[in-house]
Amino acid sequence: MNGGRNHNPNSNSSMTLTINGKDVTWTGEATASLADVIREGQDLTGTKIGCRTGECGACTVLLEGQPVVSCLVPVASAQGQAVETIEGLARHPEFRELEQAMQEYGGVQCGFCTPGVMMTTWAWLQNPALFGGDIGAALKNNLCRCTGYRGIIEAAEHVLASKGAVR
Numbered sequence: 001m002n003g004g005r006n007h008n009p010n011s012n013s014s015m016t017l018t019i020n021g022k023d024v025t026w027t028g029e030a031t032a033s034l035a036d037v038i039r040e041g042q043d044l045t046g047t048k049i050g051c052r053t054g055e056c057g058a059c060t061v062l063l064e065g066q067p068v069v070s071c072l073v074p075v076a077s078a079q080g081q082a083v084e085t086i087e088g089l090a091r092h093p094e095f096r097e098l099e100q101a102m103q104e105y106g107g108v109q110c111g112f113c114t115p116g117v118m119m120t121t122w123a124w125l126q127n128p129a130l131f132g133g134d135i136g137a138a139l140k141n142n143l144c145r146c147t148g149y150r151g152i153i154e155a156a157e158h159v160l161a162s163k164g165a166v167r
C-alpha cells in the first residue's frame with residue numbers, strides 16, 4: 001500500500017532498475033508494465049506478450065531470481081531490483097544445455113511460449129525445492145498450447161539430472 005492519494009498515475013517518473021546486469025534508467029509512467037519497459041524501452045523483444053492479464057505466462061521474466069508475469073508488474077515495483085530476461089540467460093553457459101535439451105525432447109514447437117517457459121524452467125533449475133521439486137507445478141503459470149508439456153518437463157529433468165542435483 002503506498003497511500004499515494006495525490007499520485008497522478010499519468011505523470012512521468014524516473015527510476016533505475018537492473019536489466020540483465022545493466023543499470024537502466026526508465027523515464028515514463030510509473031504504472032507502465034515491466035513487460036512494455038523491457039520490450040519497448042530496452043528493445044528486448046524475446047519476452048513475449050500474449051494476454052496482458054497474467055494468464056498465459058508468455059511475458060515471464062525473473063525479478064530478483066523469481067519468475068513473475070511482467071505484464072502485471074508496474075515498473076515502479078521493480079525499481080532498484082534485478083530483472084533477467086531471456087536475452088540475459090544467454091550469458092550463462094548452462095543455458096545452452098537447456099536450449100539443446102528443449103530442442104532434443106520436443107519442448108519447443110511454435111515457440112511463442114518458449115521464452116517464458118525457459119525463464120520459469122531456469123528458476124526451477126536453480127532451486128527446484130522452491131517449487132516443491134516439481135517442474136510441472138513450477139510451470140503452472142506458463143501456458144503452452146502445442147507441446148502437452150511432456151517435452152518441456154523431460155528437458156528440464158534431463159538438465160537437472162546432468163547437474164547431479166537432488167530434488
Ligand code: FES
Pocket residue numbers: 048049050051052053054055056057058059060069070071072
Ligand atoms: S502476457 Fe503476461 S501473462 Fe500473458
Ligand code: FES
Pocket residue numbers: 107108109110111112113114143144145146147
Ligand atoms: S510451443 Fe507453441 S505455445 Fe508452447
